[in-house]
Amino acid sequence: MVGGNEIKRTKEYKYLGIWLDDKGCEKTKHERIARANQWVGRLGSVARCRANKYEVVRGLWKGVAVPSIMYGLETMVWSRKELDRLEVTQNKAGRIALGANRYVAVEAIRGDMGWSTFRERIAKAGLRYRARLQRMDDSKWASKVWDWNMYGKWMKDSVKVERWTGELGMFVTGVMRHGSMAVCKKEINRRVEEKGKEEWLRGMSEKSTLEWYRRKDQPRYERFL
Incomplete structure (x- = not known):
């Protein structure tokens, strides 16, 4: 009851971009991880058409992709495994920007991307x-x-x-x-x-x-x- 009015029961509810259900915010976490991977795919396509991949990919990832992924994440509990999945996608974006292969250490990727x-x-x-x-x-x-x-x-x-x-x-x-x-x-x-x-x-x-x-x-x- 809120203000004398009964709140109807529902299996899930979306509020300010966050899905809530009987499992908590698991749906939203899966959506954000999927969104991060989608951004890597988009940046890969954009990078093929640009002379300065570093500037373009870095700018789009930090200025557009990260804010769209991060919105509301501070209200959830993230496991180390889930965070690792987000880190992997960010490292992929960094490799695209730097033209680095999968053998380049993640510390070098992060060091040169500066994020x-x-x-x-x-x-x-x-x-x-x-x-x-x-x-x-x-x-x-x-x-x-x-x-x-x-x-x-x-x-x-x-x-x-x-x-x-x-x-x-x-x-x-x-x-x-x-x-x-x-x-x-x-x-x-x-x-x-x-x-x-x-x-x-x-x-x-x-x-x-x-x-x-x-x-x-x-x-x-x-x-x-």
Whole structure:
């Protein structure tokens, strides 16, 4: 009952682009993974007709594809296997842009494309959304649902993300509660990016084929003339 009116039962419901059913958001996750693969196919077709594949593919992937894939993902719990499927599609897009074959290390692909992993993007978005929830008016539905399911899977996953970022812990939790949203967003982005860079460097150190490439200090956009 909402406002004295009975809500009709339905097998599934779509709200702001997110499908909800008795399995949670599984349908939406499958749709977004499929959408990522569709974008790789489109970029492959576009790249064949362009002299500068790097600029075109990088621009379309980062500016159009990623936002369409990422919309609302911070409200879901993603398994490592599901995130890996998104990472594979992004690496395929990077290989198209660079003209790299399947033997080129993913650290080199990411290093020259200069983009974040989906794990980093979802970690940032999830923590920022949690900060919003903690400050949200109690009358809002999102706040009510979060309060009702405070110890559910999503919150447990958010805590895991904090632990993954290392020193983030209670410091950023405090920023979430007491600092401004601008400060909170900046701190979350900085800490997640640091962790992403740390994992990228560790990945390179474990591959002998990237010995020369290790001179690069961080993933960044390159100008290939």
